[in-house]
Amino acid sequence: MLMKNTINWEWNIWKDNFCQTYENKGWIPVKYDFSFKYIDGGTLLDYALKKERLLLEINKDMDNKILIDIRSAGLPDFVTNRINRQFLHKTEELFNELRSLEHLIKKNPIENKKESNQTTRDNNSRKKPCRTCGNMNKKNRYHLESACWFKNKESNIKSKNNHEIETELIEKTNSSTINQNKAFTK
CATH class of the missing domain: 1.10.1200 (Non-ribosomal Peptide Synthetase Peptidyl Carrier Protein; Chain A)
Incomplete structure (x- = not known):
């Protein structure tokens, strides 16, 4: 476009070309x-x-x-x-x-306040704290017990990076089996 339109061209021509080129089509x-x-x-x-x-x-x-x-x-x-x-x-x-x-x-703002107060009262009466969170001393948490993060966390505990403990246990069991075998042979 720059090559085609020189500096000598009028602004209207430049403007029209830019608009045609960059308009949303x-x-x-x-x-x-x-x-x-x-x-x-x-x-x-x-x-x-x-x-x-x-x-x-x-x-x-x-x-x-x-x-x-x-x-x-x-x-x-x-x-x-x-x-x-x-x-x-x-x-x-x-x-x-x-x-x-x-x-x-447009509703009356007083009516809107009354409606919102009633809905919050109804919601508060329906809310019950999660028992799992209550047992863990994390009170005032209102959600479904099936969706409780702590319940899911307890059931999904995975052992990671316990390689050292495993080797110690294996060594202890191996040494205890060796000691038992020696006791049987005597």
Whole structure:
């Protein structure tokens, strides 16, 4: 490219050549744009705007009806069930519908606290300490006894690097057998 484009060429030509050479021509951005879905935590309108931007980066000539359908496909089912598809002809109409359904997504923070407190109480009442860890004086460890690391460790003890001990035992047994043989011969 450098050999072909000399310093005398205009910046627009350089820019176009670089963009054509190094643009992403694969399917990864297309797959991402089509599979982009609403994730809890954001507003529905933010999702719709970002999805529109992603889709228009792929194809600027996309029809409004298709844009509306693809955006709606990424929304949660309880939201799309409340949107009347027949009356949506422009993206602005979808935005208005999403603004009116925003209350479905945002929950009352007090309700969230109550729910989280109940779930932690329920989880605490169900938790039981591991007996294997309790017997080893490692208290307050909550996991299944079948998955206990210490239980598995005790059952899988392997002797390693005991060569010296083995040779001593062999020598002792050999010397004791020799002594026994001498006692029998006398």
